[in-house]
Amino acid sequence: MLICSDLRRAALAIVCALFCLPGVAGAASDKVLRVLAWPGYADPEAVSSFEKKTGSRVEVTQIDSDDVLWQRVAANGGADFDVFAVNTAELARYIDASLVAVLDLSRIPNSKLQLPRFREVAKVPGIVRRNNLHAVPYTYADMGLIYDKKTFPVAPDSIAVMWDSRYRGKVLAYDGGTHNFSLAALKNGARNPFRIASADWRMLSAELIALRRNVLGFYSQPDESLKLYQQGKAVLLFANYGSQQVQAFRNAGLDVGYVIPREGALAWLDCWAIIAKTPQRALAEEWINHMLEPAVSALLVSRQGLSSTLAVTPGNEQALLHWLQPPEDVEKRSLLWKRIISGDRLEKVIAP
Amino acid sequence: MSFGIAHRLALLLALFSIVVGGITGGEVYRSSRDLLVEDARTRLLTTTQVLGRRIQSISGSALRDVRRIANHQQISDLLESARSARTDAHADDLAAQFQALLSVSPEYYQVRLISAADNGMERVRVERANDGVPLRVAEDDLQEKGHFDYVRNTLALPVGGVFASDVQINREVGAHAGTDTPTLRVAAPVHGTGGKVLGLVVINLSLSGVLQALGDDLPTDLELYLTDKRGEFLVHPDPKKTFAFDRGQSALVQDQFPATKALFNGGTATVIDTVSASNGQARDVVAAFARYEPRGLSGGRFFVIGLAQSRADVLASSHTLAVRTGLVVLGFSILALFIAFPLAGALTTPLRCMAEAVGAFPARPLGDALPVHRDDELGVLARGLRAMEQSIGVQMAEVEAQRVKLHHQAHHDRLTGLPNRALFSDRFEQALARSRRSGTPVALLFLDLDGFKAINDTWGHAAGDLMLQQVAQRLRNGVREADTTARVGGDEFVVVIEGTDDLEYLTTISQKLCELIGEPVPWNEGMLRVGLSIGMACFPRDGDTVDAITSCADARMYRVKQRNSTVI
Incomplete structure (x- = not known):
């Protein structure tokens, strides 16, 4: 069978080579778009409507971590894919490696439908370099606070509530140095939590030790956070996984609220980027445009619990969001955090 | 006889032994494979049970140790009282005990006393240095542990309670040899007077150390698996699958070995011939998985331990067996060929001899060619043939006698016993032939009885017959033995005399014959008399054929009879 099908394929290839002259090439089904994305980003319904609209075929490959994403894209100099989804903090290294193309928003007309904070690309950190746009925002999640509605009849309005000794042993924080230093910086009024001045390390470390002494514990995974929250009778939680976590808590029957404090919330923002070397550039641009169709972007909200860049999330209209950026020194944050959580x-x- | 019974028999024998050999070999091969698999299952399950008991015994001794230390009077005094020379002495004493404990328990890498006060500050901490030697951690390096769940959960336990954590990678920095080690924490609360909880004693067990030791005892082709109660791999041959949950991923034994799902629904031990679906590749394995619940642990914690061996490895030794069996079968087949042909020959050679002898019979008597002395079926056949030969001999003799008799009857006159006309013609023809060759003449006397009819009429046929017999007798006596006398008609006779045509001699004989015949024959007190008329003819003088000469002699006899003389 194998030989047979190989032969058939070889024969087909020869036939194609004989007949597919330049003018004839590119029959509808020959257009293949190779998409690399996180689970849920390329909804099957959206994929099939795109295939129908363009007469192309879409191959979706899913990744589940930033590292895998980098390996997949960087392998073969990006020759394996045409378009992929990446967050703003990660994008820089792809630009450094010249793996992503410069985009022209006029070729993605649906970008006009996006909310102002995404439309004004210059204000979104990381996606523009030297006046060249490298990615188009697609979906995001903010990391606000989940609070127990009984304990907090009024939503807490500041990050400082996590340090409040009245809730000692009732606060859950995330076990991650990068975010926690940003959080401490926000608490102390930093405008850019991703740039810590060398003079501030001592003060911020002291803040995090204080946080350590005030918490019930630190969690890593969403399901772990729910378990700890329930078992430890916590009342306040830093929602590293955003609205997904809120959803899970409410599904578990917890009466919780979600708030973005006045200092603002850290937020990741995933964007679509096109591989510089793609042979399907026009199709990739069409793909991004299709993803920004209101009906398609709405699937993110309804099916994945993520936020769309087209519609306002209720309660978040004026929220201050700090799009994730590569911090000034990942290793230092990580080292200090390891010491802090170890109890030093x-x-x-x-x-x- | 190009492809005779011997060849066919030989081929059949050889084929039969090859087929029997092949079937036997195949059966031996198959059942030996089954045995190998069965043996592997038993071995794997037994080894799994040994590993499980070892883990149980290790965690059991950790439980005893932590309880024993927590009940120490010195400890509650140390935690309750303000710092003094006395409490410092207690701490030194305790550190020495911890060091002694680490020295005798290679699986422990850290023993600590943690205070419930001061954010869970460590009070005494002894741990294995990177070179494995127990080391007391300096006071400045002690850490606050109040935010860890093992501290919180243990402090919440009643008197006598024991806490055991899930197995986790130890991320606490400053733990020397224990850093980044898969760790099982066993802890017991310390209660003061009045039941107030003062702190806890924690022993850290290095699971990798335990399992490394277990794994080192195993043959290299065995794959060791250990999972926690969710099925997440704690030990897996592929490092990427080990502690995947610690990296925010998941790698479940239920996914790789679907048959293990039963263990997570309360089953205890299972042996499975299964497919290991790993990295998109499925392969057949023989595996044993068992579930162990270390006694005395809270929270229904259990481990699943498994050992797997690739089916190909299990069956590897059967290939040698297959080759050997094949060689034996081949050897016996060749042997069978060598035996089959002589054997078939031994059986068919006497048959062929008998067949040849029977083919040559009756020209050659069967004689010694028959193996009549054999005791077997061939002997019976040979004796049967011999009896048949003898019976045929008797019947042939009878037939020959009959034939001779018939032949005589066909050529002789029944009444007189003389040759008849046919035999006379034949003899006379032969005499003529001899005469032509030798040039010697032949004479023929044609004789006719005179007065014979009267005898018949007067005395009856019996008298006539007697007369004829007497005549015949006298004619025979009257000629040489070489001369042929025959009866050619009712009262007609001929005599062939070879070697002469001398009339004188012939006349003499004729007269002698007339005299002999003329002698009366007694009959019922009377006498019977006949005369004799003789006509003579000679070859070549009177003709050159039987008929010509006979006619000539007959005609002359007739003339004699008319003249009433005796001889012409």
């Missing part, structure tokens, strides 16, 4: 005292934490 301040002097040990900030030791070189």
Whole structure:
């Protein structure tokens, strides 16, 4: 069978080579768009409507971590894919490696339908470099606070509530140095939480030790956070996984609210980028445009619990969101955080 | 006889032994494979049980140790009282005990006393240094552990309670050899007077150390698996599957070995011939998985331990067996060929001899060619043939006698016993032929009785017959033995005399014959008399054929009879 089908394929290839002259090439089904995205980003319904509209075929490959995404795209210099979804903090290294194309928004007319904060691409950090646009925002999630509605009849309005000794042993935070230092910076009024001045490390470390002493614990996974919240009778949680976590908590029967504090919330923003070397550039642009169709983007909200860049999420209209950026020093944040969560005292934490 | 019974028999024998050999070999091969698989299952399950008991015994001793330490009077004093020379002495004492414990328990890498106060500050901490030697951690390096769930959960336990954590990678920095090690934490609360919880004692077990030791004892072709109660791999031959949950991923034994699902629904031990679906590749394995619940642990914690061996590895030794069996079968087949042909020959050679002898019979008597002395069926056949030969001999003799008799009857006159006309013609023809060759003449006397009719009429046929017999007798006596006398008609006779045509001699004989015949024959007190008329003819003088000479002699005899003389 194998030989047979190989032969058939070879024969087909020869026939194609004989007959597919330049003017004839590119029959509808020959147009293949190779998409690399996170689970849920390329909804099967959206894919089939795109295939019908363009007469092309879409091959979707799913990834589940930033590292895998990088490996897949960087392998073969990007020759394996045409278009992929990447978050703003990660995009820089793809630009550095010249893996992503410069985009022209006029070729993606649906971008006009996006909310102002996404339409004004210059204000979105990381996607524009030297006046060249490298990605189009697609979906995002913010990391606000989940709170127990009984304990907080009025939603807490500041991040500082996590340090409030009245809730000692009732607060859950996330086990991650990068976000926690940004959080501490926001609490202390930083305008850019991804740039910590060298003079501030000691003070921010002390903040995080104080946080450590106030929390019930630190979680890593969404399901773990729910378990700890329920078992430890917590009342406040930093929602590293955003609206997905809110949904899970409410599904578990918890009476919780969700708020973005006045200092703003960290938020990741995933964008579509086109591989620089793609042979299907026009089709890739059509794909992005299709993803920004109101009906398609609405699927993100209804099916994935994510936020669309087209419609306002109720309660978030004026929310201040800090789109994730590569922090000034990932290794330092990670090292200090490891010491902090291990229980070291301040002097040990900030030791070189 | 190009492809005779011997060849066919030989081929049949050889074929039969090859087929029997092949079937036997195949059966041996198949059942040996079954045995190998069965043996592998038993071995794997037994080994799994040994590993499980070892884990149970290790965690059981950790439970005893942590309880024993937590009940120490020194500890509650140390935690309850303000710091003094006395409490420092307690701490030194405790550290020495911890060091001793680490020295004798290779699976432990850290023993600590943690205070419930001061955000879970460690009070005494002894751990294995990177070189494995137990080391007391300096006071400045002690850490706050109040935010860890093992601290919180243990402090919440009643007196006598024991806490055991899930197996996790230890991310706490400063833990020396224990950093980034898969860890099982066993802890017991310390209660003061009045039941107030003062702190806890924690022992960290290095699961990788335990399992490394277990795995090192195993043959290299065995794959060791260990999972927690969710089915997440704690030990897996592929490092990417090990502690996947610690990296925010998931790698479940239920996915790789679907048959293990039963273990997570309360089953205890299972042996499976299954497909290991790993990295998109499915392969057949023989595997044993068992579930173990370390005694005395809270929270229904259990482990699933499994060992798997690729079916190909299990059956590897059967290939040698297959080759050997094949060689034996081949050898016996060749042997069978060598035996079959002589054997078939031994059986068919006497048959062929008998067949040849029977083919040559009756020209050659069967004689010694028959193996009549054999005791077997061939002997019976040979004796049967011999009896048949003898019976045929008797019947042939009878037929020959009959034939001779018939032949005589056909050529002789029944009444007189003389040759008849046919035999006379034949003899006379032969005499003529001899005469032509030798040039010697032949004479023929044609004799006719005179007065014979009167005898018949007067005395009856019996007298006539007697007369004829007497005549015949006298004619025979009257000629040489070489001369042929025959009766050619009712009272007509001929005599062939070879070697002469001398009239004188012939006349003499004729007269002698007339005298002999003329002698009366007694009959019922009377006498019977006949005369004799003789006509003579000679070859070649009177003709050159039987008929010509006979006619000539007959005609002359007739003339004699008319003249009433005796001889012409």
